Amino acid sequence: MLPDLERLIQLQDIESKAAVAAKAIAEAPGRIAALDALLKAATTALETAKHALAENKTRRGLIDKDLASAQQRQDKYKDQVMAVKTNEQLHAMQHQIKAVADEIGVHEEKVLVNMMEADEINATIKQAEAALKAAQAKVGTERSAIEADVIVQQGVVTECAAARTSLIATLDDKGLVDTFARIVKVRGTAVARAEGERCTVCQVRLRPAVFVNVLKNDQIVQCDSCNRILYFIAPKPAEPASAQS
Ligand SMILES: [Zn+2]
The missing domain is CATH 1.10.287.1490 (Helix Hairpins)
Structure with a gap:
């Protein structure tokens, strides 16, 4: 990341x-x-x-x-x-x-x-x-x-x-402090997890090109709708099925 x-x-x-x-x-x-x-x-x-x-x-x-x-x-x-x-x-x-x-x-x-x-x-x-x-x-x-x-x-x-x-x-990019503060001022929080091609905070669907960039976690990508800075964490694998019948 x-x-x-x-x-x-x-x-x-x-x-x-x-x-x-x-x-x-x-x-x-x-x-x-x-x-x-x-x-x-x-x-x-x-x-x-x-x-x-x-x-x-x-x-x-x-x-x-x-x-x-x-x-x-x-x-x-x-x-x-x-x-x-x-x-x-x-x-x-x-x-x-x-x-x-x-x-x-x-x-x-x-x-x-x-x-x-x-x-x-x-x-x-x-x-x-x-x-x-x-x-x-x-x-x-x-x-x-x-x-x-x-x-x-x-x-x-x-x-x-x-x-x-x-x-x-x-921070390597000090300008991010202002970006962060601006989003917080409007939205309350500045960072949002993306999942299933959606921003999990505003629930708006991300454009595929945007989501592809978010998946990489190697750049600052903002949600088109709420402007929050997006990141991706792979969902945990499902619990193994119970042995009980
Ligand atoms: Zn959003």
């Missing part, structure tokens, strides 16, 4: 490896932001539940106050009923006692509803606390993994840059 062609294939490997590493580095902040959002959502859910509990307690305080007030009135009416002198006064007092008893019933019902609500909120808080704990563990682990990976990928990028520099220095 033409040494420069072999070098360009290696250069493509380096560029592809560097691109994967650069992508991982570029995606890291977004992945960390997503973890932060997860943590924030879990924190907010717990805060919301705790706030709901505080409101529940406030409501309970008001209900208890109303209940105590009604009970005081009830006690007062019971004292007063002993002192009534006429049937008319007795009926009036009984009416008031009935009304305050109904009111107490309403307040007691509200206390029950409030207590059930408190039970539900406490269960929600427990769930939210567990979810927050799980989120903290997950975020801690994954954030560390992403940060560690970024350091590894930065190393890969640095290695690739060094490998690229030394490889380019060995």
